[in-house]
Amino acid sequence: MQFFAFFADLFSFILTLVNGEKVANDPSGKEINALAQHIQNLLTPSTPLFFNTLYDPYRDGADFVRGYPFSLREGVPTAISHGLWLNIPDYDAPTQLVKPRERNSRYVDAVMTIPKGSLFPMCGMNLAFDRELIGPAMYFGLMGDGQPIGRYDDMWAGWCAKVICDHLSLGVKTGLPYIWHSKASNPFVNLKKEYKGIYWQEEIIPFFQSVLLPKECTTVQKCYIELSRQVKEKLGPLDPYFQKLGDAMVTWIEAWDQLNSPAQQAAANKKNESTPSTKS
Numbered sequence: 373m374q375f376f377a378f379f380a381d382l383f384s385f386i387l388t389l390v391n392g393e394k395v396a397n398d399p400s401g402k403e404i405n406a407l408a409q410h411i412q413n414l415l416t417p418s419t420p421l422f423f424n425t426l427y428d429p430y431r432d433g434a435d436f437v438r439g440y441p442f443s444l445r446e447g448v449p450t451a452i453s454h455g456l457w458l459n460i461p462d463y464d465a466p467t468q469l470v471k472p473r474e475r476n477s478r479y480v481d482a483v484m485t486i487p488k489g490s491l492f493p494m495c496g497m498n499l500a501f502d503r504e505l506i507g508p509a510m511y512f513g514l515m516g517d518g519q520p521i522g523r524y525d526d527m528w529a530g531w532c533a534k535v536i537c538d539h540l541s542l543g544v545k546t547g548l549p550y551i552w553h554s555k556a557s558n559p560f561v562n563l564k565k566e567y568k569g570i571y572w573q574e575e576i577i578p579f580f581q582s583v584l585l586p587k588e589c590t591t592v593q594k595c596y597i598e599l600s601r602q603v604k605e606k607l608g609p610l611d612p613y614f615q616k617l618g619d620a621m622v623t624w625i626e627a628w629d630q631l632n633s634p635a636q637q638a639a640a641n642k643k644n645e646s647t648p649s650t651k652s
Contacts, residue, residue: 378510385414386507387500392555396458399479409549410453410500413483417447418543420488428483428545451506451537454546455498457553462495465566468559483547488538491580494530498551505542508592509533511624514617521572521613522565531580536595539585572610579606593625
């Protein structure tokens with residue numbers, strides 16, 4: 373139901389959290405307003421074409437460093453804000469088993485743009501995205517009961533979305549905000565869900581690294597349909613699951629377009645404009 377809300381909810385920004393998460397505190401003891409930080413990340417540009425060594429130049433107290441091209445300082449629109457977690461880290465099952473007591477206590481006060489051409493492991497536990505810019509790519513795949521793979525749903529969405537963001541000149545930020553992750557999942561259960569994904573990702577990641585989207589793909593939907601075709605062609609021989617996944621990706625876009633007609637979007641925009649803002 374969470375992912376149905378991605379295309380049924382017509383608000384501009386979507387924030388995803390999971391059970392077992394709590395408000396975290398920064399090193400001074402102040403509670404972190406994760407929602408406000410995600411919105412700030414999404415409302416300010418990203419810099420995927422040239423890395424700024426002071427990280428996000430649009431934050432208070434930062435700017436572009438000497439040598440940063442002036443022609444790139446406008447940045448690009450930010451589509452995804454990927455937050456992090458304190459306490460229990462987001463490890464795969466083998467790492468959980470090797471380090472069962474490891475906890476993350478490091479708070480890094482930084483936001484950075486993931487460079488163009490670089491993939492990343494997107495975690496859906498603390499994530500926000502601009503629905504208009506990248507929403508159609510946020511399909512979390514065929515996972516869970518009845519499928520041969522689990523716990524790769526957010527990873528799949530992240531790989532698809534990053535390739536599309538790179539093609540459409542959109543940005544992805546990672547870093548702040550932090551949340552407190554307090555509920556560790558069972559590593560033995562996780563291993564049963566993940567084991568094929570751990571094997572398959574050695575083929576999946578090179579596939580995404582080599583994906584080329586044609587210039588005719590000018591919208592997220594067109595990019596995603598083309599990506600689904602390449603998934604079936606290139607990953608289909610790996611396992612029949614990817615043939616079904618490619619078909620499901622097309623179904624997702626058809627459903628997205630059906631539920632997000634121009635008339636519905638206009639009505640939603642009017643509703644959002646008339647909704648009074650609240651301050652905490």
